[in-house]
Amino acid sequence: MPPVVEVENLVKDFRTFDRREGVWGAIQDLYSRRYRNFRAVDNVSFSIGQGEMVGYIGPNGAGKSTSIKMLTGILVPSSGRIAANGFSPWRERTRYARTIGVVFGQRTQLWWDIGVVESFRLLQKIYEIPQAEYEHRLSKFDEVLELKRYLHTPVRKLSLGERMRCDVAAALLHNPPLLFLDEPTIGLDIVAKESIRTFLKEVNRENGTTMLLTTHDLSDIEELCHRLMIIDHGRVLYDGGLPELKRMLWEESTLKVDLRDRDQAAQLAVFSMEGVGVERVDELSYRLRFRREEVQPAELIRRIVNEVQVLDLTMEEQPIEEVVRRIYTGEALHDDAHGTPENARP
Amino acid sequence: MRTLSLIWQYFVQYSKVRLAYRGDFLTSVITTMFGAVAGIAAVYLIFHRAPLIHGWSFDEILFLYGFGLLPLSLFNLLSINLYFFSEVYIVQGKFDRVLLRPVHTLVQILFEQFRIEALGDTALGLAVLWATAPKVGIALDLRFWLLAIVFTVLGATLYLAIFLSLTAVSFWMEDRVGIIPPIYNMMAFGRYPLDIYGTPIKLMLSWVIPFGFAGFYPVAYLLGKEGMLLFAWLLPVVTACFLALAVLVWNRGVRNYSSTGS
Numbered sequence: 001m002p003p004v005v006e007v008e009n010l011v012k013d014f015r016t017f018d019r020r021e022g023v024w025g026a027i028q029d030l031y032s033r034r035y036r037n038f039r040a041v042d043n044v045s046f047s048i049g050q051g052e053m054v055g056y057i058g059p060n061g062a063g064k065s066t067s068i069k070m071l072t073g074i075l076v077p078s079s080g081r082i083a084a085n086g087f088s089p090w091r092e093r094t095r096y097a098r099t100i101g102v103v104f105g106q107r108t109q110l111w112w113d114i115g116v117v118e119s120f121r122l123l124q125k126i127y128e129i130p131q132a133e134y135e136h137r138l139s140k141f142d143e144v145l146e147l148k149r150y151l152h153t154p155v156r157k158l159s160l161g162e163r164m165r166c167d168v169a170a171a172l173l174h175n176p177p178l179l180f181l182d183e184p185t186i187g188l189d190i191v192a193k194e195s196i197r198t199f200l201k202e203v204n205r206e207n208g209t210t211m212l213l214t215t216h217d218l219s220d221i222e223e224l225c226h227r228l229m230i231i232d233h234g235r236v237l238y239d240g241g242l243p244e245l246k247r248m249l250w251e252e253s254t255l256k257v258d259l260r261d262r263d264q265a266a267q268l269a270v271f272s273m274e275g276v277g278v279e280r281v282d283e284l285s286y287r288l289r290f291r292r293e294e295v296q297p298a299e300l301i302r303r304i305v306n307e308v309q310v311l312d313l314t315m316e317e318q319p320i321e322e323v324v325r326r327i328y329t330g331e332a333l334h335d336d337a338h339g340t341p342e343n344a345r346p
Numbered sequence: 347m348r349t350l351s352l353i354w355q356y357f358v359q360y361s362k363v364r365l366a367y368r369g370d371f372l373t374s375v376i377t378t379m380f381g382a383v384a385g386i387a388a389v390y391l392i393f394h395r396a397p398l399i400h401g402w403s404f405d406e407i408l409f410l411y412g413f414g415l416l417p418l419s420l421f422n423l424l425s426i427n428l429y430f431f432s433e434v435y436i437v438q439g440k441f442d443r444v445l446l447r448p449v450h451t452l453v454q455i456l457f458e459q460f461r462i463e464a465l466g467d468t469a470l471g472l473a474v475l476w477a478t479a480p481k482v483g484i485a486l487d488l489r490f491w492l493l494a495i496v497f498t499v500l501g502a503t504l505y506l507a508i509f510l511s512l513t514a515v516s517f518w519m520e521d522r523v524g525i526i527p528p529i530y531n532m533m534a535f536g537r538y539p540l541d542i543y544g545t546p547i548k549l550m551l552s553w554v555i556p557f558g559f560a561g562f563y564p565v566a567y568l569l570g571k572e573g574m575l576l577f578a579w580l581l582p583v584v585t586a587c588f589l590a591l592a593v594l595v596w597n598r599g600v601r602n603y604s605s606t607g608s
Contacts, residue, residue, distance in 0.1 A: 014606070015606075069442070072446060073445065073446070074442050074445045074446065074604065075604055075605070076601070076604045076605045090604060093445065094448050094449070094450070095448070097445075097446055097447055097448040098448040100446075102446050104442075104443075107439070107440075107442075107443070109443055109446075111359065111363070113363040113366060113367075114359055114362055114363050114366070118359050118362060121355070121359075122355060122356070122359055125351065125352050125355045126352065126447055126448065126449055127448065128348070154366070
């Protein structure tokens with residue numbers, strides 16, 4: 001099956017100029033401007049297959065929004081090629097628009113002053129959705145999102161969580177095969193987040209809807225996406241699965257050991273000579289630190305169980321936030337930014 | 347057809363919005379009506395003393411004023427989004443959403459909101475026509491109403507075209523100077539006999555910003571003024587030219603927005 005989205009060497013340059021200060025500066029700006037080129041998206045290539053759910057993450061100003069705007073046809077690329085649903089998004093914008101759904105977490109697409117259902121009815125007209133299909137879909141959406149309760153409330157009176165549920169439903173009313181979500185869970189409480197995630201998963205499973213979502217909430221990625229792309233300074237730093245990313249960036253693993261009794265401590269200390277750091281947490285529990293390339297976790301655990309009397313062994317996972325923080329601050333991945341990182345997809 | 351039904355749907359939904367705020371809507375209707383009546387009172391105060399002004403009787407001027415309300419109110423009905431365009435669509439970024447819908451951007455901008463109060467002006471204009479037509483020797487027959495509809499639609503389209511071109515400028519720059527309000531005020535000039543102005547203003551209202559074609563020329567033709575047949579025929583031509591220009595500028599503006607994102 002051909003990919004749903006194909007992006008090749010995508011570049012977006014913005015031309016800005018430094019405004020001079022004061023009235024005299026403003027007058028000078030009229031006839032001579034010092035222009036600067038700013039490259040927001042720098043040679044990005046990837047492709048997304050049908051039914052994939054892809055997380056697109058990166059720090060603020062990394063080029064996520066610019067990418068989404070090009071993918072949805074709002075912005076024209078400076079160079080490079082995009083094919084999505086068989087269209088060139090900006091050249092065939094209007095026809096392409098029928099085949100995609102877009103959710104902006106920060107901005108609603110619903111009409112502010114009228115009841116939600118009126119907005120839906122307008123969208124039904126705009127996308128020419130047959131009545132039966134429209135009703136069927138609405139009652140289907142209601143099962144997970146529980147829309148019916150506030151269907152007649154004006155949008156401005158909805159809570160953020162309710163509004164987002166409606167916005168997500170609105171974007172999927174015409175059953176687009178491709179859905180873009182720009183920070184769909186921003187500012188939501190845990191219940192609303194869960195409801196939206198469950199809904200997206202179900203739509204993806206039932207209709208095979210391809211989804212690309214940007215987020216700052218990494219639990220979105222953990223729950224929804226089998227694949228994530230990390231972008232910074234307009235470049236893709238990583239493109240692959242979350243477990244692979246963790247494995248790649250966890251240089252140090254920790255194993256927590258709870259001993260049966262105090263005397264076992266001496267037995268455990270033996271391991272510190274073999275590239276394993278032994279740290280005392282309290283009398284009976286210790287934390288072992290080691291590098292995966294030097295020490296194999298399975299081997300280590302087998303030997304500890306054989307040689308030491310233990311109550312419990314726990315591999316401690318590094319939280320994904322920590323992994324991502326290290327990428328954003330430049331501690332990881334940035335060295336080989338030009339090449340394809342190991343473990344990444346071809 | 348599809349676009350028409352969509353426009354109707356927009357209109358129905360927007361009416362619901364306005365009716366949701368009944369007090370606000372009523373106030374707005376009353377102030378609009380008051381403004382229109384004040385306009386007619388002004389015409390009365392200025393012109394009723396003089397028997398003939400450049401060949402125009404007081405009743406004819408009143409008839410012109412009343413007829414002029416028709417294209418004007420149709421324009422006002424549709425132009426509400428143009429006033430806030432720069433602020434709401436460009437600065438606040440609402441235009442992104444417009445670009446994501448499978449409907450032409452102009453249809454969305456013109457028909458998403460309506461100034462329903464403007465229909466009050468239509469009613470007032472019709473009342474003035476009805477009252478003054480016998481005095482200026484015009485029969486309100488089928489031919490008249492057909493011509494009136496054609497002139498109203500063309501006139502309103504001409505107004506829209508002119509203001510669309512001006513609004514489209516905000517795709518390139520913020521209109522800090524405010525070129526639109528003074529030009530909006532100039533619209534009123536085209537609803538009096540152009541002969542009362544000096545040559546420069548008359549030329550401008552005819553050929554530069556041709557508001558004269560939306561008000562003065564068609565009515566002068568209806569009243570049987572000399573040499574006006576040509577101008578009546580020119581109205582569709584002028585409207586078509588300005589509309590073509592407006593769509594061209596608009597589409598270029600959209601393209602510019604798409605490449606700069608602002």
